[in-house]
Amino acid sequence: MPAPVPYRPLPLDLSDVRYAHGPDSSPRADVPAGETVGLRWASSEVYPGTSRRVWIHVPAHRDDAGPAGLMVFNDGGWYLDPAGEVRGATVLDNLVHAGAIPFTIGVFVEPGVVVGTEQPKNRNVEYDAFDDRYVTFLLDEVVPLVTDRYPVTDDPERWGVCGGSSGGNAAFTAAWMRPDRFRRVVCFLSSFAQMPGGNPYPELLPRVARKPLRVFLQAGHRDLNWDAPTRNWLAENLRVGAALAEAGYDLRLVLGDGGHNPNHGGVLLPDALRWSLGPRPAGAAGGA
Template sequence: MRADGPLPTFTRMTQVPYRPLPVDMSDVRYAHGPDSSPREGVPAGETTSFEWRDSAVYPGTSRTVWIHVPAGYDPAEPASVTLFQDGWWYLDPEGDLRGGIVLDNLVHSGQIPYTIGVFVDPGLFEGAAEPKNRNAEYDAFDDRYATFLLTEILPEVARRHPITDDPDRVAVCGGSSGGNCAFTAAWLRPDRFRRVIAFNSSFAQMPEGNPYPELLATTPPKPLRVFLQAAHRDLGWNEPEWNWLAENLKVAAALALAGYDFRLALGDNGHNTGFCGAILPDALRWVWRREPSA
């Protein structure tokens, strides 16, 4: 379809407040909106945690998992689930992302379906010289992490709270390497995960390179809904290699060309959680919107 004339004037539209674009992008800070702070009249949900030390997928690791259950939980109705990687980063009520507070506000207002948040920290090898297993878990292009969620973490959550087994009601969220992880889990197991939020994904550092532009161009579309966020000043933003911004834009372009139900949000910041935190409520509203995927 060609555009041979002026852009159309729309009589029905969503009006976006004017926000000046920063000239200097070296120190951009995004303010949180009202859904990222406790709101008057919104009851706080309940957060519990457990330690997971018996992983068959990642032997020898331990990690903390938090479960956030917004107020109004009805055990007779299996809940939708959003799985957040780097769990405490996303749950910390004093941090940038404040996932539990956001879920409380959006569930209470009916803007998303009733959703339990599961916040999963990466694994640690306690006492090891290199204890962090985060990159091995999150950057790999294989189904181990998806299997870990499906066979270890979600069954433990389900033992405590009835949750859905409908893949259209399970979202996976993460940032940086956690964005790789979220995308890969849904890509390899769309039978179980169909909603993706990937912030500032580190596609550039996947061990064998970013596979998704080619895969999206050559694989029949999968039933996924994908929210991507990228940053104009992400790592290597003006470099010919290891360019985090460019690799995210390649994935976004491939999703567009393949006809996926996706959205791209670009921030004027670097490789941090500032813009992610500001738009997390919008990302959750978008992936959980009720109309069918494109």
């Protein structure tokens, strides 16, 4: 059955494009607000000496909803902020209430800070690296903060990671390294271009057996260095998208007109979650 899309003229001036949020990005009078629990984690073994905030958001749900799915949001404070561009908790509340996604707990994780050092922010160390440290940190240190408090499913088809910029490539790398745990991935304007040693995925994807991932990618026409021959955020996102498509992955790629900011990704989040957390269509890549 066709899916009609309303006509919208393309913006001709791309210097400062801003997308309008849809109804699922704002609180609704008929939707009960979920519960948000704020924690501080300063006992990391993966990233010693770091401290960070973690928020667990549990949408209101039916008593018979069963164990929750899990969606981790990198840059947790930005993605949780109800007045920001992404508004993750509000979106989860609306989608769970409407039955648009299964009951899913949101885990909003801040990058670490190393107190008392010249460069206290540990964000790029954690997010841009091509290794399994960050996903190990999530699985060994963050997820238990949730499972100790709430019943969570073990089904990796209901576990996902979401992030933007460096948080986007961190989300992709987490799922790439541990598809046995995280299989749903949402990446906005990922900073593949600044990964130490270069973006590994365009060359890696054709050479590695297809993994059971469902990947939502968003890229921007005016992302960083969009018209440069090197360190081009737009080009690197498109290269990853092309490699995923050629390898037969379950992929959704959305190209917008904005620059390197969270506006378009935030506007897309409700549909990104509907798609990524929804059932796979027949014949889509998946399974163990």
